[in-house]
Amino acid sequence: MGDCHGCPNNIATLPPPPGLAVAGSNGAISRRHIVAIVGPPNSGKSTLFNRLTGLRQKVANFPGVTVEHRMGRVKLEQGREVFVVDLPGVYSLTPRTEDERVTHDVLSGQMKDIPRPDAVLLILDSTNLSRHLVLAAPVLSLGLPTLVILNMADDLKNRGGDVNVPELAMQLGSPVALVSAAKGTGVEKIFQFLTGATLGAAPKAPLIQLPVIQDIPKCRAWATSIGNKTGYHAPAPPLWTRRLDAFFLHPVGGPLVFLFVVAAVFQTIFNGARPLMDAVQALIEVSGRWIGYLIPNAALKSLVVDGIWKGVGSVVIFLPQILLLFLFIGILEDSGYLARAALIADRTMARFGLQGKSFIPLLSAYACAVPAIMATRTIENKRDRIATILIAPFMTCSARLPVYILIIGAFIPDRHFLGPFMSMRVAVMLGLYVLGFVAAILTARLLKSTVLKSGRSSFMLEMPPYRWPTARSLALRLVDRSKVFLMRAGTVILATAIIIWVLSSLPIHDGKPPAIEHSIAAGIGHFVEPVIKPLGFNWKIGIGLITSMAARETIVSTLGTIYGIQDTGSQHGLQQALRQDLTLGGAVALLVFFAFAMQCMSTIAVVRRETGGWFWPAVQFAYMTGLAYVCAFLANRIVSIWA
Amino acid sequence: MQVIFKKGSSKKAKNLTELKPGEAGVLGKLDLPDDDAQRLMEMGFVPGHSITRGLSAPGGDPRVFRVDGSEVALRRETALRLILR
Ligand SMILES: Nc1nc2c(ncn2[C@@H]2O[C@H](COP(=O)(O)OP(=O)(O)OP(=O)(O)O)[C@@H](O)[C@H]2O)c(=O)[nH]1
Numbered sequence: 136m137g138d139c140h141g142c143p144n145n146i147a148t149l150p151p152p153p154g155l156a157v158a159g160s161n162g163a164i165s166r167r168h169i170v171a172i173v174g175p176p177n178s179g180k181s182t183l184f185n186r187l188t189g190l191r192q193k194v195a196n197f198p199g200v201t202v203e204h205r206m207g208r209v210k211l212e213q214g215r216e217v218f219v220v221d222l223p224g225v226y227s228l229t230p231r232t233e234d235e236r237v238t239h240d241v242l243s244g245q246m247k248d249i250p251r252p253d254a255v256l257l258i259l260d261s262t263n264l265s266r267h268l269v270l271a272a273p274v275l276s277l278g279l280p281t282l283v284i285l286n287m288a289d290d291l292k293n294r295g296g297d298v299n300v301p302e303l304a305m306q307l308g309s310p311v312a313l314v315s316a317a318k319g320t321g322v323e324k325i326f327q328f329l330t331g332a333t334l335g336a337a338p339k340a341p342l343i344q345l346p347v348i349q350d351i352p353k354c355r356a357w358a359t360s361i362g363n364k365t366g367y368h369a370p371a372p373p374l375w376t377r378r379l380d381a382f383f384l385h386p387v388g389g390p391l392v393f394l395f396v397v398a399a400v401f402q403t404i405f406n407g408a409r410p411l412m413d414a415v416q417a418l419i420e421v422s423g424r425w426i427g428y429l430i431p432n433a434a435l436k437s438l439v440v441d442g443i444w445k446g447v448g449s450v451v452i453f454l455p456q457i458l459l460l461f462l463f464i465g466i467l468e469d470s471g472y473l474a475r476a477a478l479i480a481d482r483t484m485a486r487f488g489l490q491g492k493s494f495i496p497l498l499s500a501y502a503c504a505v506p507a508i509m510a511t512r513t514i515e516n517k518r519d520r521i522a523t524i525l526i527a528p529f530m531t532c533s534a535r536l537p538v539y540i541l542i543i544g545a546f547i548p549d550r551h552f553l554g555p556f557m558s559m560r561v562a563v564m565l566g567l568y569v570l571g572f573v574a575a576i577l578t579a580r581l582l583k584s585t586v587l588k589s590g591r592s593s594f595m596l597e598m599p600p601y602r603w604p605t606a607r608s609l610a611l612r613l614v615d616r617s618k619v620f621l622m623r624a625g626t627v628i629l630a631t632a633i634i635i636w637v638l639s640s641l642p643i644h645d646g647k648p649p650a651i652e653h654s655i656a657a658g659i660g661h662f663v664e665p666v667i668k669p670l671g672f673n674w675k676i677g678i679g680l681i682t683s684m685a686a687r688e689t690i691v692s693t694l695g696t697i698y699g700i701q702d703t704g705s706q707h708g709l710q711q712a713l714r715q716d717l718t719l720g721g722a723v724a725l726l727v728f729f730a731f732a733m734q735c736m737s738t739i740a741v742v743r744r745e746t747g748g749w750f751w752p753a754v755q756f757a758y759m760t761g762l763a764y765v766c767a768f769l770a771n772r773i774v775s776i777w778a
Numbered sequence: 779m780q781v782i783f784k785k786g787s788s789k790k791a792k793n794l795t796e797l798k799p800g801e802a803g804v805l806g807k808l809d810l811p812d813d814d815a816q817r818l819m820e821m822g823f824v825p826g827h828s829i830t831r832g833l834s835a836p837g838g839d840p841r842v843f844r845v846d847g848s849e850v851a852l853r854r855e856t857a858l859r860l861i862l863r
Pocket residue numbers: 174175176177178179180181182183193194195196197198199200201202222223224225286287288289290314315316317318469602
């Protein structure tokens with residue numbers, strides 16, 4: 136979930152094109168060396184990749200985080216360098232899912248833009264060595280120079296396990312390193328190996344007897360015998376994981392705890408973030424005024440202060456809330472609770488034709504639909520995967536948050552609902568999240584009982600041990616998120632703010648901009664007004680809806696600019712202005728519209744890529760927009776009659 | 779794939795769903811389509827290995843099984859086809 140629209144998947148440090156000779160610093164022409172990082176899911180491949188390259192590939196504590204290959208450069212001594220490729224986790228080299236196919240294709244040299252790797256870093260979890268060694272058989276049989284990395288050395292030691300590294304290296308015929316990718320201990324050995332690989336000095340194929348790799352029981356027996364010969368002493372079971380599971384998987388307590396936490400998060404998003412939000416807003420207002428003083432020209436001043444500052448600023452103030460949401464998601468992912476959530480959700484998902492594994496992408500769609508759609512690669516069944524892709528954008532992504540908070544803040548009174556713990560606003564917000572989820576699973580039901588019908592697919596999911604989310608990892612998530620958010624504010628949102636300002640300030644009469652009702656923007660708005668009038672929206676909302684096609688939160692900046700020109704001032708001013716311009720029915724209709732409509736270019740693009748054509752994104756767009764329109768219409772009608 | 783281990787003729791073999799929480803049993807065979815069996819074996823459900831029933835989702839399904847050092851959640855319909863010795 137770390138990456139989002141702003142950073143389309145996989146902008147890795149791009150190496151020179153394959154086959155190209157690169158001059159080393161010693162002047163000799165050397166080939167580009169590629170080393171693949173292979174290992175079972177959740178064994179710490181991406182953690183190691185980040186440590187080696189200094190990049191920020193996403194790390195989280197559940198299997199199936201990485202679903203794409205990603206290349207990064209490792210700098211070695213004497214100006215040498217090597218490229219490592221982070222790969223999705225695999226249990227064997229026989230692919231069953233799209234993400235496993237990526238690993239298979241890279242290793243066999245079938246991946247388009249990556250030549251076959253020269254060497255392999257096989258990374259296994261040392262706390263579960265006997266089972267993970269099963270993967271060593273097929274990987275070693277590739278015949279590439281291989282360094283076997285036993286990761287999680289810190290965990291192994293804490294839980295009283297032990298392994299004889301030199302003996303294991305003897306048995307495997309390959310070098311072995313016991314490391315902790317998270318702590319950074321033992322990584323020197325990896326650098327040594329990589330240096331060797333660039334020199335062609337890494338030992339080639341192992342000279343050991345491997346079992347027939349298709350026969351898993353044989354491989355498993357082989358792994359046991361190696362484990363025994365090298366005095367592998369398995370660590371004690373993770374006691375805390377058992378204790379926590381007894382709590383989180385408690386038939387009554389578990390779900391209750393979950394609901395309590397979710398409610399608390401929403402409450403914090405609304406109230407806890409207030410001071411921060413107010414501070415950011417004050418900063419924007421004061422700085423806007425200062426800039427205003429500095430600019431003599433009236434038109435320019437209006438562009439900068441009303442157009443840009445108020446427009447972009449009205450979105451930027453939501454950064455604290457969005458970061459809070461990401462903090463919460465980060466804790467869920469890093470702790471290992473996410474896998475439990477999938478387990479708990481499986482029964483419900485089964486009722487709607489999907490399985491627990493679909494729940495993981497759906498949960499990550501609460502951050503952003505783009506990485507969520509990528510994450511569906513871990514679903515074995517093709518039809519289940521398509522269904523999950525189609526419903527993911529219904530989940531309330533973080534781009535909807537500014538819109539919801541703005542409208543709810545303007546129209547829903549700040550009263551208690553269900554006692555002091557939950558306010559009316561929080562309840563409406565939760566209701567919108569539930570609405571999105573319900574739309575998603577009902578759509579899944581519809582799809583799975585018609586066009587995407589398939590037999591019940593099996594659900595097999597490994598439960599990772601619980602881990603403490605580290606402050607560093609959480610902080611990095613927030614920093615990355617802020618960058619993406621500000622990047623968007625500085626590009627798409629800034630550009631639309633300028634365009635809207637220009638359209639609102641033309642045509643010029645007698646050297647003066649028109650009253651906003653006579654501007655070009657109003658002309659466009661009035662043109663679409665007949666279509667949106669039944670929903671209770673006026674032309675200004677219409678302009679906002681048009682710009683929100685690029686990205687949802689753009690509607691907030693657009694309204695900020697339009698009302699900014701009208702000179703209503705601050706955020707509370709924007710809310711006040713909306714209250715005058717929109718009925719309660721229209722406001723509810725707007726919320727419903729945003730809950731359902733597919734207003735996101737990046738999502739459309741990624742759906743096209745992942746489904747391999749325009750058919751599914753077209754169907755999805757038509758369905759979601761149609762549903763949004765009809766439901767917003769009904770919402771407006773019902774609320775208008777009732778209110 | 780059926781990995782069959784010879785076994786005295788008992789009338790009805792026990793399967794994984796019959797394990798009580800905390801109880802362990804030794805896996806005999808996987809009575810499942812090839813690719814599912816393959817994947818389960820890769821995850822540790824290899825005949826001859828001991829499997830311990832762990833907790834389950836509220837409602838009792840899916841269940842978590844401790845096998846070969848890790849915990850794997852399976853639906854009832856899958857667990858039914860994993861026959862104990
Ligand atoms: N204690 C400990 N935890 C680690 C270590 N290395 C990684 N982890 C944790 O293990 C979990 C999985 O790490 P990732 O790097 O995402 O694993 P991965 O192999 O890339 O996983 P997939 O992409 O899902 O296949 C994360 O919670 C890491 O923080 C380590 O050396 N010690």
